[in-house]
Amino acid sequence: MPNTLELLPAVDVRDGQAVRLVHGESGTETSYGSPLQAALAWQSAGAQWLHLVDLDAAFGTGDNRALVAEITGAMDIKVELSGGIRDDATLAAALATGCTRVNLGTAALETPEWVAKVIAEHGEKIAVGLDVVGTTLKGRGWTSEGGDLYETLARLDSEGCARYVVTDIGKDGTLTGPNLELLRNVCAATDRPVVASGGVSSLDDLRALSGLTAEGVEGAIVGKALYAKAFTLQEALEVVSA
Ligand SMILES: O=C(O)c1ccccc1NCC(=O)[C@H](O)[C@H](O)COP(=O)(O)O
Numbered sequence: 001m002p003n004t005l006e007l008l009p010a011v012d013v014r015d016g017q018a019v020r021l022v023h024g025e026s027g028t029e030t031s032y033g034s035p036l037q038a039a040l041a042w043q044s045a046g047a048q049w050l051h052l053v054d055l056d057a058a059f060g061t062g063d064n065r066a067l068v069a070e071i072t073g074a075m076d077i078k079v080e081l082s083g084g085i086r087d088d089a090t091l092a093a094a095l096a097t098g099c100t101r102v103n104l105g106t107a108a109l110e111t112p113e114w115v116a117k118v119i120a121e122h123g124e125k126i127a128v129g130l131d132v133v134g135t136t137l138k139g140r141g142w143t144s145e146g147g148d149l150y151e152t153l154a155r156l157d158s159e160g161c162a163r164y165v166v167t168d169i170g171k172d173g174t175l176t177g178p179n180l181e182l183l184r185n186v187c188a189a190t191d192r193p194v195v196a197s198g199g200v201s202s203l204d205d206l207r208a209l210s211g212l213t214a215e216g217v218e219g220a221i222v223g224k225a226l227y228a229k230a231f232t233l234q235e236a237l238e239v240v241s242a
Contacts, residue, residue: 005210005240006219008051008080008195009042009226009233011035011071013064015056020224022173024131024142026059032227035064039071042226045233049078049100051197051221057084058105059141065093072097080195082129082165086111091118095125103165105129106139108156109146116159127195128156129165130186142169153189163193163218171199173224178205180212187216197221203231203239210240 011018018035022028032038039050052071057063063084072079081094082103094102101124108115108128119126130149131138137146146152153164166186168179178199187194193216196209200222209220220240226233 003213005206005213005217006049006195007047007206007233007236007240008049008219008221009047010051010053010197010221010223011038011042012053012055012223013067015062016064016067018227019055020173020227021055024167024169024172026055026061026141026143028173030227035067036071036074038227039075042233043075043077046237047077047233049080049219050075051080051082051103051223052099054081054083055141057090058082059143060084069093069097072099080127080165087114095122101125101127103127103129105131106141106144106146108152109137109139109144112155115156119156119159119161123160124162126161127163127165128161129167129197131167131169132182133169138169149186150189153186157190157192161192163195164190165195165197165221167197168199172197174199175201175224175228175230177201178209178220180208183209183212183217184215187212190216192216193218195219195221200225201230203235206236206239 018032019029078100086107135149139146
């Protein structure tokens with residue numbers, strides 16, 4: 001596992017626009033313009049990864065698949081695709097973009113047999129998003145209940161899941177810092193790498209997450225802090241490589 005924290009700037013797409021939500025709630029959007037321009041800006045600033053979310057597909061309010069494919073195709077960097085990937089057709093469309101990996105959420109809770117099958121077929125190309133309130137998982141754009149975090153983690157581990165993207169929904173889009181305790185607990189419960197998501201607000205938060213790489217935190221998704229200009233991506237990259 002690398003010692004340097006990977007940074008994944010986020011581009012969340014709703015109705016063709018780059019947006020940020022608060023607690024992942026539909027209707028709380030702040031718009032930041034063209035998602036392609038945002039993705040290109042993170043790439044130019046030195047990002048090695050892009051975390052690209054189709055929020056309409058996640059919420060079931062349509063999709064931005066053509067735009068997501070266009071953005072992914074325009075990137076020279078690694079892309080993690082998330083949002084609404086729940087069956088063979090949506091997985092095939094996501095993988096056909098040339099993305100590095102996909103992040104499955106709801107499907108891991110509602111169609112576990114299908115997820116076990118695609119983990120076996122695609123290995124490292126599949127991550128599972130564990131989106132929680134307390135230790136209760138949420139699916140369908142974070143609106144439906146999906147069982148216990150640690151039971152699901154044990155099941156996915158036994159099925160060979162390669163990595164997890166862990167989000168404390170209460171922190172997401174709030175600029176209140178990541179839930180370090182949750183991340184430590186998840187790392188203690190699995191030997192798979194963990195990507196931390198939600199709440200990063202400062203360079204000190206990134207220093208704190210860097211301090212968890214030995215425990216298993218491989219990367220951090222950063223959204224609102226970059227759009228709100230709490231720090232630049234270059235500053236963030238310097239901090240994690242120090
Ligand atoms: O990733 C999803 O599928 C998703 C579904 C529904 C609502 C939100 C979703 N993702 C949001 C993100 O991945 C955020 O970009 C990320 O947690 C960054 O959060 P923050 O740094 O707090 O803005």
